[in-house]
Amino acid sequence: MSSQQAEYILVLKKECPTCVLVEPVIAELRAAGRRLQIWSQDDPDFPANAGEVGDDRELQLSWRLGIETVPTVIRLDRDTERERTVGWDRNEWMRLFELDQLGADLPGFRPGCGSKSVEPGMPERLALKFGDISLQSRRIEIGEMEDPLESCFERGWSDGLPVVPPTEIRVVRMLAGTQRKPDEVLGLVPPDLQACTIEKVAINAVMAGCKPEYLPVVIAAVEACLIDEFCMHGLLATTWFSGPMVIVNGPIARAIGMNSGSNALGQGNRANATIGRALQLVIRNVGGGKPGGVDRATLGNPGKYTFCFAEDEENSCWESLAVQRGFEAGQSTVTLFAADGVQGVADQKSREPESLCRSLAASLLSVGHRKFAMLSDAFIVLSPEHQRVFAEANWSKQQVLARLTELTTRPGSQLMSGVDGIAEGMPDFLKDMDLPKFKPGGLNIVRAGGSAGLFSAIVGGWLASGEFGSSPVSKEIGV
Amino acid sequence: MTEIFLDPTSELNAAAKPLLPRLQSLAGKTIGLLDINKPRGNVLLDRLEQLFNEQGVAVKRYKKPTMTRVAPLAVKQQIASECDAVVEALAD
Numbered sequence: 001m002s003s004q005q006a007e008y009i010l011v012l013k014k015e016c017p018t019c020v021l022v023e024p025v026i027a028e029l030r031a032a033g034r035r036l037q038i039w040s041q042d043d044p045d046f047p048a049n050a051g052e053v054g055d056d057r058e059l060q061l062s063w064r065l066g067i068e069t070v071p072t073v074i075r076l077d078r079d080t081e082r083e084r085t086v087g088w089d090r091n092e093w094m095r096l097f098e099l100d101q102l103g104a105d106l107p108g109f110r111p112g113c114g115s116k117s118v119e120p121g122m123p124e125r126l127a128l129k130f131g132d133i134s135l136q137s138r139r140i141e142i143g144e145m146e147d148p149l150e151s152c153f154e155r156g157w158s159d160g161l162p163v164v165p166p167t168e169i170r171v172v173r174m175l176a177g178t179q180r181k182p183d184e185v186l187g188l189v190p191p192d193l194q195a196c197t198i199e200k201v202a203i204n205a206v207m208a209g210c211k212p213e214y215l216p217v218v219i220a221a222v223e224a225c226l227i228d229e230f231c232m233h234g235l236l237a238t239t240w241f242s243g244p245m246v247i248v249n250g251p252i253a254r255a256i257g258m259n260s261g262s263n264a265l266g267q268g269n270r271a272n273a274t275i276g277r278a279l280q281l282v283i284r285n286v287g288g289g290k291p292g293g294v295d296r297a298t299l300g301n302p303g304k305y306t307f308c309f310a311e312d313e314e315n316s317c318w319e320s321l322a323v324q325r326g327f328e329a330g331q332s333t334v335t336l337f338a339a340d341g342v343q344g345v346a347d348q349k350s351r352e353p354e355s356l357c358r359s360l361a362a363s364l365l366s367v368g369h370r371k372f373a374m375l376s377d378a379f380i381v382l383s384p385e386h387q388r389v390f391a392e393a394n395w396s397k398q399q400v401l402a403r404l405t406e407l408t409t410r411p412g413s414q415l416m417s418g419v420d421g422i423a424e425g426m427p428d429f430l431k432d433m434d435l436p437k438f439k440p441g442g443l444n445i446v447r448a449g450g451s452a453g454l455f456s457a458i459v460g461g462w463l464a465s466g467e468f469g470s471s472p473v474s475k476e477i478g479v
Numbered sequence: 480m481t482e483i484f485l486d487p488t489s490e491l492n493a494a495a496k497p498l499l500p501r502l503q504s505l506a507g508k509t510i511g512l513l514d515i516n517k518p519r520g521n522v523l524l525d526r527l528e529q530l531f532n533e534q535g536v537a538v539k540r541y542k543k544p545t546m547t548r549v550a551p552l553a554v555k556q557q558i559a560s561e562c563d564a565v566v567e568a569l570a571d
Contacts, residue, residue: 138486140494148482154496157487166485194489203487285487 007079008036008097011062012071014046016113018088019071025093025103026050034097041070041116062117063126069112073097087112124172133172135199136183152207157285159277159305163207174202177212178219179479186219187226189287190233191294196222196286201278204285208278208306213256214271216477218278220334221246221308224475225279231470235338235462236289239296242462242470243304245339245379246276247446249322250332252477253310260312262450265342265381265457276308301341309448315384316447317391324397324444325474332477337379337444338462338470343367347386348454353393356386357400360456361407365437367460371415371425373435377442377465377472381457383449397445408437439466502564509537511562513554515546520568527566541565 010026012019026047029036037054040046041062044055056062065074069086075096076082085092088110094102117126127133142151148165152158164170175182175198182199189196198219205218225232225244235242248258259269267273283289291297297304313320313329322333343366347359360380368376390400412433417425426435437443442465449456462470486494502508510531512524524540531538541558543550550558558565 135485138490138494140484140486142482142484144481148484151496152484156497165482166487168483168485171485189489192489192491194491196489199485200487200489203485207487281487286489288489288491 007076008034009039009065009074009076010036010071011039011041011056011065011067011074011115012047013041013113013116014043016070018110018112019047021106021110022071022088022103023047023050025088025106028099028102029097032097032099034099058129059117059122059126060130062115063123063130067115068118070115071112072115121169121173124169124176128168128172133175134182135168135171136197137171137199137203139168156290157207157281159280159284161305163281164209166203166206170206171199171202174206174210174212174215175199177215178202180219186223189222189226189282190289191236192286192288194286194288196226196282200286201282204281205274205278208281209270209274210278211256211270211274214275214278216479217248217252217256217271217275217332217334218282220475220477221275221279221336222282224334224336224473225283227473227475229471230336230338230473231464232283232287233294234464235470236283236287237294237296238462238464239298240462240464241297241299241301241340242338243301243307244276244279245303245337245459246279246308247321247335247337247379248275248308248310248332248477249313249320249327249335250477251330252332254314258310260310260448264309264312264448264450265307272308272310273306276303276306279308280304280306303339303341307339309381311446312384312448317387318397318445318447321444321446322474327474327476333474334477335472335474337377337459337472338465339379340376340460340462342381343458343460345456345458346454350454351389353390353395353400353403356389357403357407360458361404363458364404364408364443365410367437367458368463369424371419371422372463373410373412373415373426373430373437374439374442375463375465377438377444377461379459379461380443380445381448381459382445383453383456384447384451385454386456387447400445401443404443405436405438408443409434410437411435442466444472505531505534505536508563509539509561511558511565512538512540513550513558513565513567514540514542515550515567515569516543517546517568523568524566 039054039056039061041056044053072086074081074084090103090108149162152163180198184198186196201219201222205215256271258271289295311320327333345363350356367378412430412435415426416431514520528538
């Protein structure tokens with residue numbers, strides 16, 4: 001094919017010194033009869049005296065052509081791109097334009113500048129304006145005189161704290177955090193059993209304050225809470241304290257900067273705080289689950305705003321919760337537990353596993369009620385200093401759990417209604433049995449926390465555990 | 480400039496801000512009557528009070544210090560905490 005039939009597109013901007021440098025080359029190309037379309041990103045009067053210059057200040061063409069650097073020369077073959085070159089490289093331009101001489105007075109090479117279409121925040125704007133992004137959610141117009149944050153409260157979208165207003169651009173940016181399609185349906189969210197799309201998750205993740213890279217974790221958490229064994233509907237509706245606690249395992253926890261160390265269960269880490277909150281906002285907004293509505297909690301607990309942390313796998317002497325639950329060490333997962341609040345356990349004197357197990361067991365018995373057995377599940381969030389006691393004696397996690405099970409198993413006769421002058425208690429038909437505090441598998445241990453403090457946390461769970469109510473569920477975090 | 484938000488809900492409800500639920504019945508309810516301090520507002524409210532009383536409905540009276548401004552926060556809070564609904568007598 002001869003170059004006479006080819007056409008060229010040249011995209012540039014005036015604020016780029018390399019684009020200014022190549023200005024005289026354009027005249028040479030015109031003189032040589034090359035059919036050249038020129039588009040300027042910032043000034044349609046630039047380059048001057050270069051014939052017709054297209055105005056691409058809206059950046060539509062630059063976005064459609066995927067321009068990343070200016071100048072960019074694209075060689076077309078019947079409207080189809082054949083090849084392109086970026087910046088000024090005399091030999092490249094001579095080859096592309098099939099000329100023996102070009103820009104003889106210019107230096108041989110100058111790199112280009114960034115295209116205006118790829119400036120920070122711009123690709124999402126352009127994708128929204130010109131692209132095929134199609135967001136299905138209803139658009140809600142906020143009045144000029146309305147405060148955006150107040151309007152979110154007034155519409156009932158908030159958990160009681162301010163939310164980030166879910167503008168289209170923020171949602172588009174959030175969706176860039178996943179490869180999944182916005183219209184993919186994850187399932188039906190209770191209590192209203194409404195279809196939850198990736199798009200709805202993204203909107204609520206925006207409101208919760210998530211960064212886009214957290215979105216895959218939020219999606220996995222939503223998927224996990226929709227697993228039947230988790231019993232999200234009942235968990236929401238119960239008068240008991242519980243709400244979903246999210247434990248993150250695997251490399252993503254570190255990648256997105258989650259806290260598994262000092263104050264892991266507390267405030268101050270954006271990923272911990274907003275991932276747990278996003279899950280709750282999905283339940284609230286997509287599922288329609290609100291306090292006073294289907295959420296009938298007598299007291300609730302502060303974890304119902306957000307309760308999410310990462311396990312400290314790196315420093316642990318044991319396999320992680322995820323590995324224990326059948327995943328590979330390199331997989332990232334979420335595990336959800338129907339959790340109450342945090343109960344502290346102090347033991348600053350035990351240096352032997354047996355003594356520490358006895359301490360933990362004594363506190364574990366109070367989950368739900370000291371006279372209850374096999375009702376709630378529980379997690380122990382074991383601190384580094386407490387785990388060290390077991391590590392130094394080479395106790396495995398299974399050994400610890402087995403010993404705790406023994407130490408928390410009691411004769412039913414001690415737990416009956418009326419015993420100890422307490423009307424509350426287990427039913428009479430269990431009187432002659434030994435009753436473990438927790439159902440098999442109902443007690444779990446994860447490691448988290450700061451390096452100082454011989455304290456651990458017990459997180460008790462919903463009185464309705466196992467098949468009767470909720471079991472912990474895990475889900476791999478995708479992309 | 481107006482802002483556009485994407486609806487985070489399942490869109491079961493109208494996009495507009497919802498009104499508070501209306502009373503289904505006046506039985507056992509307390510109705511506030513708010514005089515905005517415009518002339519003859521009391522005439523309307525006195526008559527309403529009489530009609531409510533005939534139906535055995537409890538009535539409480541409130542008054543704004545001036546019709547030119549929105550009700551002071553304390554008045555709004557008092558009405559909200561003491562009444563199930565409020566009737567406001569607007570204009571002359």
